[in-house]
Amino acid sequence: ETGVTQTPRHLVMGMTNKKSLKCEQHLGHNAMYWYKQSAKKPLELMFVYSLEERVENNSVPSRFSPECPNSSHLFLHLHTLQPEDSALYLCASSQALAGAGSYNEQFFGPGTRLTVL
């Protein structure tokens, strides 16, 4: 499979459940990102990993816990979520973060549609 894949594509969970979202990239990139896409709100950057180190954590509640075991895989562990956490969670990848004044294009996965009951 090519590009960025995400599993599952749809997830329904209760507030007391623990689940994980998985992202895999087949592009040889070494930076990965989690975004949250809620209805009528801008896409929000949640976490950034570069060379398997977390380099960005945008004040995300601790009930979301990312994990990047290697440059091709990214997980988002979920526990005791709230109904307002229902959203589309997008993963993206790029070449590793460059220094100031440069940018590497991000490629997005199809997302996981999460519903918290």
Next chain:
Amino acid sequence: AQSVSQHNHHVILSEAASLELGCNYSYGGTVNLFWYVQYPGQHLQLLLKYFSGDPLVKGIKGFEAEFIKSKFSFNLRKPSVQWSDTAEYFCAVNILTGGGNKLTFGTGTQLKVEL
């Protein structure tokens, strides 16, 4: 904090009509600008980007965008839309201050093209 505004949330056009989607950002320094498109059921994908040079950039599928620095704008245009352009369009900004690759997105514009 920087922000990106897309003024049109829903746009409905007939085939062959011209399209212009507005995008404004609030940051006075150097930026990279992007338009992404999300077709129904598909991944978010890059439509076009501006880094430097000619402020009129051309992207895929006949789309273009013009960077007007004085207006902090990066509007998306297409002279004649097709039914297949029905999608959601997102404007995004990357601010070039330390640790690039941090995109700030607008809320998106849902475009529906009718036959």
